[in-house]
Amino acid sequence: MFVVYVFRGVLIHSTLGCLTICSLSCTVSSIPCWQLKQVREENRKVVENYTSERTMRKKYYNMVEDMKGKIRVFCRIRPMSRTEAAQGGAIAVGRLDDYSVTVETSRGPREFQFDRVFSGESSQEDVFQDTNRLIQSAIDGFNVCIFAYGQTGSGKTFTMVGDRDQRSPGIMPRAFNAVFDILQENATKFDFKVSVYMLELYNDRLQDLFVSGAEAQSRRVEIKRNRKGLVFAQGAETKEASSAGELFAMFQQACANRHNAATKMNVESSRSHLIIGIMVESRNLTNGSVSFGKLSLVDLAGSERAAKTGAKDDQLKEANSINKSLSALGDVISALSSDLPHIPYRNSKLTQIMQDSLGGNAKTLMVVNVSPSDCNLDETLTSLIYATRVKTITNIAQRNLESKEIAQLKEVIMKLRSGQPVEDEEV
DSSP states (O other): OEEEEEETTEEEEEETTEEEEEEOSOOOTTSOHHHHHHHHHHHHHHHHHHHHHHHHHHHHHHHHHHHTTBOEEEEEEOOOOHHHHHTTOOBOEEEEETTEEEEEETTEEEEEEOSEEEOTTOOHHHHHHTTHHHHHHHHTTOEEEEEEEOBTTSSHHHHHTBOTTSSSBOHHHHHHHHHHHHHHHTTTTEEEEEEEEEEEEETTEEEETTSOTHHHHHOOOEEEEOTTOOEEEETSOOEEESSHHHHHHHHHHHHHHSOEEOOSSOTTEEOSEEEEEEEEEEEETTTOOEEEEEEEEEEOOOBOOHHHHOOOHHHHHHHHHHHHHHHHHHHHHHHHHTTOSOOOGGGOHHHHHTTTTSSSSEEEEEEEEEOOBGGGHHHHHHHHHHHHHHTTOBOOOOOOEEOHHHHHHHHHHHHHHHTOOOOGGGO
């Protein structure tokens, strides 16, 4: 169908829902008002239909990619900060629709597509809503990872942790509540055990956040993988949690021990990568099968430019370590997105601890956080290009499930190794 309209010296024609506007020198003073109103209404409906179909196409494409095992990527554009406004910064980044980001560059607008896009008006609850399915997967026995990425001051810690007073809690504390809400709903069908470790990667050294001071410095934490490829931290203290409140208290202790400092870009800048591992063991009360799920929540420190942050001395050393680990992460993402035979996981402790989440057996969600200001345009473009590469990586998610017989055999082996007596009916 091809329709032509003339309105205020402009030729408007519609072909298959697409609009093209061409300037004309003609006048339309002779066209009655009722015809002009009809043109406007029909034109509006065509635009609405085109926009709706475009959005739905993106949604279904993302669903297909998710079923293939692709890493899901959300983009969150934070509001303009006071500092950026004071510097006279203009808004250069905007949300086009639920799945698209547009960036005004010197070469014209550039568009990026993700699984979801959140603007500065989006609430913490809006961002968290789409993660509930992943938390359910962790309880069902899958390896799940949610991590935040972006330049320093882009809002990563606010997205993952929330504000200091927890009036706007982020993904991590909301996930604690969601885990125990799901466990409570299924308490009559399953027997659950929840344990957790909390680490930071500071100056390329893993530190246990459940301990502080000299003990934290002396404790050696190493990254290991089991036969199923699941990463765990050997030497880190693992604590059991019986409620969301208990888990949150542990989280507050960990955050108090984490390294933070003020920079020109951020009043409270994270100087380390925060890694939280929540392990959920569930025993089916009907058939005795046992599943093991892990939920990894990672707040990455932000990439930095010393000229912008004003980092000196120890802060400069921290910034160099952060940038080096993020560069190694970029090398891994580049190798995975290019299907290279060798993936350089061993180049950094950060890539080692995230090995099962990138190209491994996890269901993974990345939240890329960006500034809307043109004064951070270079960093924003780098982050969005980085996130676009991550979106092409395919993981092979597998459920960690054992039959009743295998679970019982493992329990017997553990008792024998520890010297405990074993009953005849257990063998």
